[in-house]
Amino acid sequence: DIQMTQSPSSLPASVGDRVTITCRASQSISSNLNWYQQKPGKAPKLLIYAASNLQSGVPSRFSGSGPGTHFTLTISSLQPEDFATYFCQQSYSTPYTFGQGTKVDIK
């Protein structure tokens, strides 16, 4: 199985901060990497697909980079509604695997 390692696991931040979350794959997964946002008690929401493509309706302050084994999710200017947990997911090969998640909370 492809292991996905996310860092950090917790990220205290303030409104307006630039925030970067990293996801590393145990082998090259090309651009087969997606990012999701999850708020407590809610279903995950797709933010970025194929490493760097912004899902329709997602604010442009979110961006992603890849490909290969090292991926990042960046929020250019953190907004109050962005405090949530973020996780990555590889769709290169089954079984599809997810990162452990990064919780962005208030500093």
Next chain:
Amino acid sequence: QLQLLGSGPGLVKPSETLSLTCSVSGGSITSGSFYWDWIRQPPGRGLEWIGSLYYSGNTYYNPSLRGRVTISADTSKRQFSLKLTSVTAADTGVYYCARRSSDGIDWYDPWGQGILVTVSS
């Protein structure tokens, strides 16, 4: 707009079978090149892919579940279902259904709201 709504019992006894259903509204589970997946999240842990149902009827499962899982569809009701046999406490968690797009690179959108299932006697 496609929406998924999961349903099923929140409490299952050890050694019994967990059965969940995902109802699809705003679209059909036989249209287009989509997979219909189940994903779970044990308490305090990451997400785990359980398996997929392709719109053609083919199924794919996570080998870690060692033959305990079955995913099937009732197209007339626009539903797909999950059955997990011989459950233990390790199967406790939130279970999500989700549609997976297959367009060269797959992604999950949308997701169902999640069903908390506890395995306990």
